Amino acid sequence: MSETRNIAVTVNGKRYERSVDVRLTLADFLRGPLGLTGTHLGCEHGVCGACTILVDGQSARSCLMLAVQANGHEIATVEGLAPSAERLHPLQEAFRDNHGLQCGFCTPGMLMTLVEFLRDHPNPTEGEVRVAISGNLCRCTGYQGIVAAALDAAGRMRKGG
Amino acid sequence: MKPPRFDYHDPETVPEVVGLLKTLPNARMLAGGQSLMPMLNMRLALPDHLVDLNRVEGLAYIRETGGALEIGAMTRQRDIEFSQLVLERCPVMHEAILQVGHRQTRNRGTLGGSLCQLDPSAELVAVAAALEATIAVAGPKGTREIPFSGFPKTYMTPAIGPDELLTRVRFPLWPRPHGWAFVEFARRHGDFAVVSAAALLEEDRGKIKRASVTLGGVAAAPVRMKEVEKALVGQTASDALFRDACEACRKIEAMQDVHAPASYRQHLAAVLSRRALERAHARIGAAKMSS
Known part of the structure; x- marks a missing residue:
């Protein structure tokens, strides 16, 4: 029998209390018991960045955290970005308008990485954007559309998005 | 790609951690998890007990x-x-x-x-x-x-x-002003370096008073290039001095793996240590100009 623990985690502003197997990763906890499948799992060893989420406002790879470690913390996932069912986040709008995605697999990780980056660097250079997304792999776009989207989003967000 | 079964412990003090380590067989400590978690996911690490340090007080400052x-x-x-x-x-x-x-x-x-x-x-x-x-x-x-x-x-x-x-x-700490540089060559930004070089320089009236030259990625542990450091101390910094001194880095016993053969690491060691020294020296000059 594997050990379980009771945890209380806030995800996108909503509090969840669950009993979890201590070896369950945070990524699998979000996708399985919570049904939040927006967070994608690519490599499951911290290389591809697809599972990037925010823990207390800081980006982290959710495949490299245990669910039990999130106890008492605030998690933000891609599901919480859009302000309403009708409206997208300005970063999401910029991705749509600049062809920042094709297959969409890396997109949740790209968005969560860039949300943190643009919060801390509201007026970045192209070079800074490229470094910021260096921990996120995309096999479709060649990154051009993603970089363009990030710079476009920065402008929209400075104007109050 | 899921971690193996283990018992989880989340102590709050250093003595509690020591107590757990003393009694638990086959335990591993979990710090930031950026190396151990991949090893658990890939089952390269198979601990019976995981001692999570993230709730231990007084270890972050x-x-x-x-x-x-x-x-x-x-x-x-x-x-x-x-x-x-x-x-x-x-x-x-x-x-x-x-x-x-x-x-x-x-x-x-x-x-x-x-x-x-x-x-x-x-x-x-x-x-x-x-x-x-x-x-x-x-x-x-x-x-x-x-x-x-x-x-x-x-x-x-x-x-x-x-x-x-x-x-x-x-x-x-090194005194102010001193020269410093950390340079590396990696296949992609953020990857582990194939070779890295750290240089520190202290100069007095144009002469090098103290030098530290370290190479990472060439051997099992970082290598302090004492031979290079000795060749620099007492000399006047110049491009030729750095270039000649760093040639010694080509002779070190280097690792080889899928990323690079030993000979390429030796080459990088000489080039990167020279670049690090040049940058460190330039920064001493810049620090003096601004002070």
Whole structure:
């Protein structure tokens, strides 16, 4: 029998209390018991960045955290970005308008990485954007559309998005 | 790609951790998780017990004391990156940490975790060698200090007992102004370096008074290039001096792996140590101009 623990985690502003197997990763906890499948799992060893989420406002790879470690913390996932069912986040709008995605697999990780980056660097250079997304792999776009989207989003967000 | 079964412990004090390590068989400590979690996911690590250090009090701080920077083992790499104290008093560490992984990994990764993982290419390990850091570990008999030169036991294995944990690292500071540089060659930004070089220089009236040249990624542990350091001290800095002194780096015994043959590492060692010294020297000049 594997050990379980009771945890209380806030995800996108909503509090969840669950009993979890201590070896369950945070990524699998979000996708399985919570049904939040927006967070994608690519490599499951911290290389591809697809599972990037925010823990207390800081980006982290959710495949490299245990669910039990999130106890008492605030998690933000891609599901919480859009302000309403009708409206997208300005970063999401910029991705749509600049062809920042094709297959969409890396997109949740790209968005969560860039949300943190643009919060801390509201007026970045192209070079800074490229470094910021260096921990996120995309096999479709060649990154051009993603970089363009990030710079476009920065402008929209400075104007109050 | 799921972690194996283990029992989970989340102690809140250092003595509790030591007590657990003493009694639990086959236990591993979990710090930032940026190396151990992949090893668990891939089942390269199969501990029966996981001792999570993330709730242990008093292990995350950066402070200047007695001519040294003291940094707690659980200090996140992010906090080192954004520390004004590190930037002002230990700029070589700042330059190095920008080359450690990515934002997402530095947000979680810790100093102590990186040192205990002891990857031959790890930037913070090379910085510890360059600055001759002292490492404090707590165990059943209390705390003991290990000079960095005695810290690597063998490949990726620190000289720490199974019932001990790293608590603090003390990095002696170089006087102001000094020259510094951390340069590396990696296949992609944020990858482990194939070879890295750290250089520190102190000059007095145009002559080099003290030098530290460290190579990462060439051998199982960082290599201090004493031969290069000796060739520099007492000399007037020049491009020719740096170039000639760094030729000694071509003779070191280098590793070979899928990333690069030994001969390429030797070549990089000579080139990167020269570049690091040139940059360090230029920065002394820049610091004097601005002061």
